[in-house]
Each structure stands twice: as C-alpha cells, then as structure tokens.
Amino acid sequence: MSAPTTTPTTVTPSTRPVRQLGDRIFAGSATGAGVLILIVLAGVAVFLIAQAIPAFTASPEELPGGRNLAVYIGPLVFGTLLSALIALVIATPLAVCVALFITHYAPRRLAQGLGYVVDLLAAVPSIVYGLWGVAVLAPASLPFMTWLQDYLGWIPLFAGPVSATGRTMLVVGVTLAVMILPIITAVSREVFLQTPKLHEEAALALGATRWEMIRMAVLPFGRSGIISGAMLGLGRALGETMAVAIILSGSGIITFNLISSSNPSSIAANIALQFPDSTGVAVNTLIASGLVLFVITLLVNSIARWIINRRREFSGAN
Amino acid sequence: MSKAVHAKNLNIYYGSFLAVEGVDIEIKPKTVTALIGPSGCGKSTFLRSINRMHEVIPGARVEGSLTLDGKELYGPGVDPVGVRRQIGMVFQRPNPFPTMSIYENVIAGQKLNNKRAGKKATDELVERSLRGANLWNEVKDRLDKPGSGLSGGQQQRLCIARAIAVQPDVLLMDEPCSALDPISTLAIEDLINELKTDYTIVIVTHNMQQAARVSDFTGFFNIEGTGKPGHLVEMDETKTIFSQPKQKATEDYVSGRFG
Numbered sequence: 001m002s003a004p005t006t007t008p009t010t011v012t013p014s015t016r017p018v019r020q021l022g023d024r025i026f027a028g029s030a031t032g033a034g035v036l037i038l039i040v041l042a043g044v045a046v047f048l049i050a051q052a053i054p055a056f057t058a059s060p061e062e063l064p065g066g067r068n069l070a071v072y073i074g075p076l077v078f079g080t081l082l083s084a085l086i087a088l089v090i091a092t093p094l095a096v097c098v099a100l101f102i103t104h105y106a107p108r109r110l111a112q113g114l115g116y117v118v119d120l121l122a123a124v125p126s127i128v129y130g131l132w133g134v135a136v137l138a139p140a141s142l143p144f145m146t147w148l149q150d151y152l153g154w155i156p157l158f159a160g161p162v163s164a165t166g167r168t169m170l171v172v173g174v175t176l177a178v179m180i181l182p183i184i185t186a187v188s189r190e191v192f193l194q195t196p197k198l199h200e201e202a203a204l205a206l207g208a209t210r211w212e213m214i215r216m217a218v219l220p221f222g223r224s225g226i227i228s229g230a231m232l233g234l235g236r237a238l239g240e241t242m243a244v245a246i247i248l249s250g251s252g253i254i255t256f257n258l259i260s261s262s263n264p265s266s267i268a269a270n271i272a273l274q275f276p277d278s279t280g281v282a283v284n285t286l287i288a289s290g291l292v293l294f295v296i297t298l299l300v301n302s303i304a305r306w307i308i309n310r311r312r313e314f315s316g317a318n
Numbered sequence: 319m320s321k322a323v324h325a326k327n328l329n330i331y332y333g334s335f336l337a338v339e340g341v342d343i344e345i346k347p348k349t350v351t352a353l354i355g356p357s358g359c360g361k362s363t364f365l366r367s368i369n370r371m372h373e374v375i376p377g378a379r380v381e382g383s384l385t386l387d388g389k390e391l392y393g394p395g396v397d398p399v400g401v402r403r404q405i406g407m408v409f410q411r412p413n414p415f416p417t418m419s420i421y422e423n424v425i426a427g428q429k430l431n432n433k434r435a436g437k438k439a440t441d442e443l444v445e446r447s448l449r450g451a452n453l454w455n456e457v458k459d460r461l462d463k464p465g466s467g468l469s470g471g472q473q474q475r476l477c478i479a480r481a482i483a484v485q486p487d488v489l490l491m492d493e494p495c496s497a498l499d500p501i502s503t504l505a506i507e508d509l510i511n512e513l514k515t516d517y518t519i520v521i522v523t524h525n526m527q528q529a530a531r532v533s534d535f536t537g538f539f540n541i542e543g544t545g546k547p548g549h550l551v552e553m554d555e556t557k558t559i560f561s562q563p564k565q566k567a568t569e570d571y572v573s574g575r576f577g
C-alpha cells in the first residue's frame with residue numbers, strides 16, 4: 001500500500017515558482033517607481049519639444065532680438081557652460097581636499113562637526129548665495145580682479161577692463177563654486193569612507209605615507225564617486241537661476257573675458273528674467289532655450305556615465 | 319637581505335588595554351617561524367607590531383624593546399613608514415589594489431620608494447618577483463589586466479610578489495591561507511619553503527598541520543581569559559613543540575585538548 005494516499009489533497013506540481021505576496025508587491029512598486037521616472041522625463045521632453053516648435057519655425061523677425069534662434073540662444077549656452085565650468089574647476093579639487101581632510105586627517109570630533117557644517121551649506125537657498133555674491137563677493141573681489149588684469153592681462157581670460165561693479169563672470173563662477181561645493185564634498189566623503197580597510201592597509205604595509213596611501217587606495221577607489229559628485233554639482237551649476245540672474249546683467253555676447261562688465265547670461269537666468277514680460281513666440285523661444293539646457297544636462301550626465309564605465313574592469317567592484 | 323627580529327619584554331597596548339604582555343622572542347634570519355594559539359591570544363597583534371602596522375588603530379603603542387638586527391624599531395626618530403618598507407606583510411585576505419593592473423601591483427612598493435628604474439629593469443623586477451611568487455607562468459600573458467580578476471590563490475601570490483618586490487628584510491604573513499582552498503594553500507606553502515632561503519618569515523596560522531609543515535620554529539601564544547593579556551607561552555623548534563613541549567598548555571593545544 002502506498003502511504004501518500006493518507007493525505008487528503010494531492011498537490012499538483014506547478015511549473016511556476018511560488019512567489020510570496022510581499023515579494024510581488026515590492027517588485028511591482030519598484031518597477032512602478034522606475035517606470036514613473038521615465039514617464040515624467042518623457043513628459044518633460046514632450047512638453048519642451050512641443051512648446052519649442054513654434055520658435056523653431058518662426059521667421060527671424062518675430063523672435064526677440066530680431067535675428068535667428070541660434071544667435072539668440074548661442075550666447076546663453078556659452079554663458080551657461082562657461083559659468084558652470086569655472087564653478088566646477090574651482091569646486092572639485094577643493095571639495096576632494098575637504099572630503100579627504102574630514103575622512104582621513106581630522107580628529108574624529110572635528111571631522112563630525114565639519115561634516116555637519118558642509119551639509120548645512122547645501123541647505124542654504126540659492127537666492128542667499130546670489131545676494132552674497134552681489135553684495136559681498138563682487139565688491140570684495142575688485143582688487144583681486146584688478147591684480148589679474150595688471151599681471152595676467154596677457155591671458156585673454158583676464159584681458160579686462162575690469163568691471164566697476166565687480167559683477168563679472170568670474171564672480172558668478174566663484175559663487176556657483178561655493179554653491180556646489182557641499183554636494184561634491186558630501187558625495188566624495190561618503191565614497192572615501194567606504195574605501196576597504198584591506199586596501200588602505202595594503203598600501204600602508206608597503207611603506208606608504210598617509211598621502212601615498214590616499215593616492216594608492218582611496219582616490220582610485222573613490223574616483224567614480226568624485227565624478228558622480230562633480231556631475232551632480234555641474235547639474236546644479238548649469239541649472240542655477242537666481243544667483244546668476246542677480247549678479248550678471250547679460251548682454252548676449254560670446255567672450256572669454258571673465259572680468260569685464262559685458263558678459264553672456266545663462267539659459268536659466270535669462271528665462272527667469274525674461275519670462276514675465278514675454279508673450280507669444282518669445283515664450284516659445286525661452287522654452288526652446290530650456291530644451292537646449294535639458295539636452296546639455298543629459299549629455300553631461302551621459303559623458304560622466306561613460307567616463308565611469310570606461311575602466312569598470314578596474315573599479316574594484318569585481 | 320634577511321635580518322633577525324628580537325623582542326625583549328614587549329608589552330603591546332591598545333589605549334590603556336594591555337593586549338599582549340611580556341613577549342621575549344628571538345627570530346633568526348632565514349628561518350620560518352610560526353605563531354599559533356587560540357583566537358584573540360594576541361599573535362596577530364604581536365605580528366603587526368613587528369612592522370608597526372598595529373599603529374593603524376589609534377591609541378596603539380608598545381613598551382619594551384623590539385629590534386631588527388639590533389636596531390630599535392620603536393626608537394625615537396624611527397619612522398613607521400621606514401619600518402614598513404623594510405618589513406613586508408601579507409594579509410589574511412588577498413588585497414591586490416583593484417584599480418591597478420597585475421604589473422602595477424607588483425611595482426607599487428618600488429614606486430613608493432621613488433626608485434626611478436628604466437623600463438627594462440622594471441620589467442625584470444616584475445618577472446623576478448612574479449617568478450619568486452610562483453605566479454609568472456600563470457599571468458605572464460595578461461600583466462596589464464586587473465589583479466582583482468585573478469583567483470583567490472593567485473591574488474594572494476600576487477600580494478606576496480608585491481611584498482618581495484621591494485626586497486624586505488623580513489616577511490610577515492597573517493594567516494595567508496585561511497581564505498584559500500587546499501590546492502592554493504599547498505602552492506603558498508611550497509612558496510614559503512622557497513622564500514626562506516632569502517627571507518626571514520614569520521607566519522601566523524590557525525592550522526597546526528600548516529605550522530608543522532612550513533616552519534622551523536613555533537611560538538605558542540595563549541590567553542588566560544577574556545580581558546586578560548595574551549602572552550607567549552613557549553617557543554622552540556617546531557618538532558619539539560609538536561612532540562615534547564615543555565609546557566602543559568602547549569601540549570594540550572597542539573594535541574587538541576583544551577582547558
């Protein structure tokens with residue numbers, strides 16, 4: 001006699017694996033969140049493109065400035081990229097140094113305090129940075145900019161003549177650098193803290209000084225984190241509106257002269273300043289410039305991804 | 319190349335906690351000395367104090383004397399960085415630098431010493447070190463690949479190659495085989511046998527067969543209870559420790575009877 005007949009219900013083997021309810025809910029909500037992001041992104045893109053089309057098809061005379069779209073948006077793109085680039089060049093090395101100091105040099109108590117202060121900096125509204133830039137930094141930097149013109153004037157960047165108000169591209173760049181410093185510092189700090197002890201000890205046991213250990217173990221490990229942080233900062237600098245709008249009075253020119261009084265504005269600042277007074281095709285033109293900013297940001301992020309992935313084999317993740 | 323290590327009445331502290339007490343040990347050049355004992359008995363702490371690696375933990379310090387060929391390792395004005403350049407170390411888990419290629423891993427120590435050598439000399443150094451670690455034939459065609467792509471046993475031999483590339487006076491090994499399979503372990507043990515013709519080797523191991531197989535001398539560390547300092551119970555030739563140790567505690571430990 002077979003024993004299994006004592007069980008009243010016979011289970012038919014299912015070809016589908018059993019999945020817990022909780023597991024299904026989690027998988028569903030995670031997928032949903034991912035899809036939602038894509039929908040929002042696609043929605044923004046569709047809105048920008050649809051609203052920008054009238055500006056692309058309009059005749060040059062109807063556009064603000066009365067010339068073609070590229071002439072209008074070109075200087076704005078240039079100003080956006082230049083100000084963000086200055087900010088990034090100033091902020092990234094500084095942020096990496098601050099993060100290294102917090103994680104590897106400062107005594108624990110000081111490090112914690114510093115960490116909080118840096119995080120607080122990130123919480124200051126951008127309008128406050130803008131006010132600081134225009135009221136404090138601009139006048140204070142006048143002597144420095146005069147010095148740049150006198151001694152480094154042969155470099156086109158510092159050709160001058162120095163703006164009397166101090167409201168220059170250089171001041172914008174420095175203000176933006178202060179704004180993006182906390183985010184780059186915070187991301188770098190988190191990554192540096194995760195450097196495996198194993199690799200730090202490997203370097204130390206070979207007779208590395210603390211700085212050599214950082215160069216051998218911490219920085220290579222944190223490289224992708226530094227790049228991610230820098231790109232987050234760059235994203236903020238590219239899209240920064242109020243600080244740029246307050247400090248610069250843009251004049252639609254393309255110049256590398258960082259310390260003179262005529263400067264290109266940035267896309268976001270220009271939209272903020274022009275939007276209230278615009279109607280009809282002018283609004284579409286502003287949205288077209290917004291579309292350009294959207295594309296620039298996407299490109300910047302893709303390039304950052306590409307840089308990070310290029311040496312994935314060596315990343316330490318395997 | 320190889321030098322003798324001599325500890326006299328060495329106490330090792332973490333802050334105010336006395337971790338290891340009163341170690342007297344003499345490690346002769348060109349020998350393999352195994353340190354055995356239960357977990358937490360301070361053998362790894364003692365090993366790390368030889369190249370001052372235990373100072374990585376804040377508050378760690380020593381009292382007493384620890385010399386390398388008569389030169390005090392903890393003397394005033396002695397830079398721990400300099401000590402570590404003379405005394406190499408291999409860790410429990412293989413730790414090649416993941417962002418460096420196999421080639422770069424081997425010359426990492428030489429780069430630190432700022433020795434500018436030509437391409438040819440560097441190539442020779444890499445080959446010599448990798449041959450010394452019995453790894454050359456396995457990796458010679460992929461020196462530019464990341465070290466983290468190797469198997470665990472190969473990674474550990476890469477770490478040994480990296481350590482011997484700077485021609486240290488002493489080579490410390492902290493349970494170098496505990497993360498490896500038996501075949502890789504055998505490869506490392508064979509390697510230790512070859513390396514002792516050139517280097518003084520100190521190895522910490524939990525595997526008593528391994529201690530018996532690879533070492534000339536064995537030191538037994540023990541601890542009386544938690545919170546108490548560890549100490550060196552007995553140190554002698556390996557065959558004496560495993561056949562007729564002087565101390566009862568040693569005999570109990572090596573024969574598998576505890577307490």
